[in-house]
Amino acid sequence: MISTALRLLAVAAMALGLALPAWAGTAKPVQKDGKTYFEIDGELFPALEPLGPPPIPKDNPQGVDADGWPLKNDPKVKLGHFLFFEPALSGDGSVSCQTCHVQGAGWALNSAISRSYPGQSHWRNSQSVVNAAYMSKLFWDGHTASLETQAPSAAKGLAGNGKQDMMTARLTVVPEYVEMFEAAFGSANNPIHDAWRALSAFQRTLTSTDSPVDRYLRGEEDALDEAQVRGMDLFNGKARCIMCHNGKLASDEKFYNLGLPRQPLFSNIAKNQIGFRSQNYGAGLPEEMFRKTKSDLGLYHRTHNHEDAGLFRTQPLRFIEYTPPYYHNGVMDDLFEVVEFYNQGGGEDYILKDFGYSTKTDRLKELNLSDDEMDDLVAFLEGFSGPEILVQIPLLPKPPERVSTK
Amino acid sequence: MTARGTTGTRWVLVWAGVSLVALGLSMGTAAAAEPRPLAPLPKAEMPDPAKVEIGKYMFFEKRLSGDGDRSCADCHIPEKGWAFPEPLSIGYPGTLHYRNAKTVMNVRFAKYFYWDGRLDGGNDLPTQARDAMTDSHFMAADGRIMGQRMKQIPEYVKMFKKAYGGEPHFGLIIKALGDFEKTLVSKNVPFDNYLKGNKGALSAEAKEGLALFEGKANCIQCHDGFMLSDGEAHALGVPVNPDIFEVKRYTTLRSQQMFLGTPNYRNLKSDPGFFGTEKNNKYFGTFVTPSLREVSKTAPYMHNGMLPTLESVVDFYNEGGGPAVNQDPLIKPLGLTAAEKGALVEFLKSLAGDDLGYRTADYSEDKRPPYELLKWVGQDN
Numbered sequence: 055m056i057s058t059a060l061r062l063l064a065v066a067a068m069a070l071g072l073a074l075p076a077w078a079g080t081a082k083p084v085q086k087d088g089k090t091y092f093e094i095d096g097e098l099f100p101a102l103e104p105l106g107p108p109p110i111p112k113d114n115p116q117g118v119d120a121d122g123w124p125l126k127n128d129p130k131v132k133l134g135h136f137l138f139f140e141p142a143l144s145g146d147g148s149v150s151c152q153t154c155h156v157q158g159a160g161w162a163l164n165s166a167i168s169r170s171y172p173g174q175s176h177w178r179n180s181q182s183v184v185n186a187a188y189m190s191k192l193f194w195d196g197h198t199a200s201l202e203t204q205a206p207s208a209a210k211g212l213a214g215n216g217k218q219d220m221m222t223a224r225l226t227v228v229p230e231y232v233e234m235f236e237a238a239f240g241s242a243n244n245p246i247h248d249a250w251r252a253l254s255a256f257q258r259t260l261t262s263t264d265s266p267v268d269r270y271l272r273g274e275e276d277a278l279d280e281a282q283v284r285g286m287d288l289f290n291g292k293a294r295c296i297m298c299h300n301g302k303l304a305s306d307e308k309f310y311n312l313g314l315p316r317q318p319l320f321s322n323i324a325k326n327q328i329g330f331r332s333q334n335y336g337a338g339l340p341e342e343m344f345r346k347t348k349s350d351l352g353l354y355h356r357t358h359n360h361e362d363a364g365l366f367r368t369q370p371l372r373f374i375e376y377t378p379p380y381y382h383n384g385v386m387d388d389l390f391e392v393v394e395f396y397n398q399g400g401g402e403d404y405i406l407k408d409f410g411y412s413t414k415t416d417r418l419k420e421l422n423l424s425d426d427e428m429d430d431l432v433a434f435l436e437g438f439s440g441p442e443i444l445v446q447i448p449l450l451p452k453p454p455e456r457v458s459t460k
Numbered sequence: 461m462t463a464r465g466t467t468g469t470r471w472v473l474v475w476a477g478v479s480l481v482a483l484g485l486s487m488g489t490a491a492a493a494e495p496r497p498l499a500p501l502p503k504a505e506m507p508d509p510a511k512v513e514i515g516k517y518m519f520f521e522k523r524l525s526g527d528g529d530r531s532c533a534d535c536h537i538p539e540k541g542w543a544f545p546e547p548l549s550i551g552y553p554g555t556l557h558y559r560n561a562k563t564v565m566n567v568r569f570a571k572y573f574y575w576d577g578r579l580d581g582g583n584d585l586p587t588q589a590r591d592a593m594t595d596s597h598f599m600a601a602d603g604r605i606m607g608q609r610m611k612q613i614p615e616y617v618k619m620f621k622k623a624y625g626g627e628p629h630f631g632l633i634i635k636a637l638g639d640f641e642k643t644l645v646s647k648n649v650p651f652d653n654y655l656k657g658n659k660g661a662l663s664a665e666a667k668e669g670l671a672l673f674e675g676k677a678n679c680i681q682c683h684d685g686f687m688l689s690d691g692e693a694h695a696l697g698v699p700v701n702p703d704i705f706e707v708k709r710y711t712t713l714r715s716q717q718m719f720l721g722t723p724n725y726r727n728l729k730s731d732p733g734f735f736g737t738e739k740n741n742k743y744f745g746t747f748v749t750p751s752l753r754e755v756s757k758t759a760p761y762m763h764n765g766m767l768p769t770l771e772s773v774v775d776f777y778n779e780g781g782g783p784a785v786n787q788d789p790l791i792k793p794l795g796l797t798a799a800e801k802g803a804l805v806e807f808l809k810s811l812a813g814d815d816l817g818y819r820t821a822d823y824s825e826d827k828r829p830p831y832e833l834l835k836w837v838g839q840d841n
Contacts (some may be wrong), residue, residue: 145526145600147554172529172553174605215526217596220555224716226726227707321841324612324831329833330606345837408839457710459729
């Protein structure tokens with residue numbers, strides 16, 4: 055995290071009206087209503103901005119410092135830190151948040167498809183929880199709007215198979231947890247509801263805001279090297295990245311079909327097929343779609359609007375260096391593959407192929423980037439990742455061998 | 461709570477919108493009710509064999525639990541009287557149960573399911589199957605996923621097609637399980653043969669035990685009718701099993717009582733039993749009378765397995781049960797001699813029929829059909 059002094063300096067510089075950051079190159083920023091945009095195809099897209107403290111919802115307050123950054127010693131955060139590693143929050147007591155959000159793997163999982171509980175397979179790529187605090191659409195199809203609702207969806211769903219009452223009972227038989235809930239929430243009367251809130255408070259401390267790109271955007275001109283600055287110019291212009299990866303989060307949090315390759319695991323491995331098909335079945339796909347589709351239909355799962363088939367939420371870019379493979383189905387192994395994919399104007403629209411109508415975004419076009427330009431773009435993308443974020447693995451309170459009733 | 465005449469009390473509650481007056485009358489007039497005579501198992505219609513065949517595979521199918529490691533047969537073991545041979549049952553991995561697993565033999569005739577009667581019986585076996593399969597401490601299965609799993613086992617798909625004309629899905633899985641369980645009916649039972657006229661089917665000692673059962677020992681007060689159960693809840697004062705306070709078992713107790721909405725569920729010092737179902741203090745510590753059919757195969761006994769043998773059960777009743785807050789007034793010292801106790805046990809043994817021939821090993825992991833890839837419709841894989 056950038057030091058307070060530097061942040062103040064940046065704020066002071068902004069206040070003085072200095073041109074920060076230096077948008078070098080061919081992509082020309084446009085000023086409108088005091089904000090900076092880049093213009094592509096006649097449309098304005100918000101320029102990248104450095105990240106400030108994450109928003110904290112009014113119904114789940116937590117302690118913050120003078121600048122609004124969440125305090126790590128808040129009792130909710132401390133409890134959430136324990137619970138993030140706590141396998142009691144699953145069906146068979148073997149799966150914790152950390153099972154699929156491994157801190158040594160960018161708080162994600164370095165496999166194409168995430169893990170499920172034993173005996174079951176998942177169907178989507180695990181996303182990093184770093185900076186999830188800033189997002190208003192969680193999961194690849196954006197089906198929850200807050201960390202507080204994301205946590206139970208994962209713990210009870212395809213990842214954890216946890217049942218509310220069993221998870222509650224498991225927490226209440228551990229005296230240390232009862233004490234921690236009392237300290238954080240005033241009581242341990244509704245521990246499972248409060249567990250999701252504590253986990254959210256903890257995740258609001260897992261922010262990456264001091265990447266080279268952030269520092270550059272705050273006015274540290276030497277935070278990015280020359281190749282990265284050239285890459286940034288491509289990002290804002292020729293490579294058209296800014297159309298979706300814009301603003302503070304480097305994501306517009308909107309949904310697009312890029313024509314990504316299919317994930318062959320769903321056609322080649324029976325167990326993966328079960329995970330994939332059970333989610334399609336659970337989402338209530340019409341029978342013909344259910345039987346035909348071997349590609350994830352993304353936003354369609356939520357809306358059942360045909361124009362939403364195959365659309366996924368734009369991924370934020372911070373911390374991506376730590377979180378390959380990429381995309382909802384993990385089909386791209388590194389950033390070079392990603393950039394090449396966009397350079398070709400994305401891929402074949404499988405919605406068109408399977409269902410006869412296209413939902414692929416028209417924002418993707420052949421970019422005609424040279425190899426050097428693609429290298430520059432990758433260098434810039436790498437600049438979105440600050441230092442690795444590591445926390446202490448907590449020594450979890452052990453349940454007593456026997457429960458004593460008073 | 462009284463021994464008899466509580467039949468319909470639950471329905472009185474439902475119909476009358478919890479009329480305590482009605483309840484009081486029902487309870488007050490109950491004690492003197494005449495037990496139904498013992499009888500052989502009635503002839504029962506057997507379901508479509510093709511559906512039974514599916515249900516049989518489903519019964520032994522571990523992949524019908526969340527993590528694919530528990531089947532119905534793990535707690536209802538055919539070789540152990542279709543029950544579990546330990547005082548307390550196991551549960552879903554990561555959990556343990558706090559009650560004894562009941563046999564599924566003759567379950568089609570059960571008035572209520574489970575020791576706490578929380579599900580109505582009345583032949584609605586699929587509902588019980590769904591309950592057990594989805595409960596966090598039994599099989600923790602998501603029905604939508606289970607359907608997809610079965611669809612990827614071609615042998616099963618063929619069987620479903622033949623029996624139901626369609627693909628496997630959770631609704632059919634639980635129906636098939638129910639149909640299989642309908643076939644789990646005692647066969648060639650000495651006592652039934654005796655009642656049907658074969659006087660040699662019972663030994664002299666067993667006949668003496670029968671006389672005691674209906675007379676001096678008065679077992680028939682609650683163990684009546686062809687199921688040898690009144691299907692009602694009673695407290696006997698069976699000692700609390702201290703193992704329910706083991707953390708995994710107590711966690712299950714707390715979880716389930718929370719689910720049932722049992723008052724004070726976090727501070728329970730014993731199993732509330734039927735109270736968890738009815739929420740009426742009269743029922744605290746009462747449990748539904750189990751059928752005595754196949755009883756000699758299903759040790760240990762009582763809701764918490766605290767009585768290891770039939771002999772210990774008879775001793776327990778002979779001493780007038782144990783202390784219990786709602787203890788049934790019919791439970792009192794019997795004054796049976798050693799010979800009488802032996803005769804009673806002998807009679808109880810005559811309630812078990814032939815082994816139905818199912819072997820768990822026939823459904824072991826190496827013998828079950830594997831998951832196979834499924835073809836997409838309208839395009840190549």
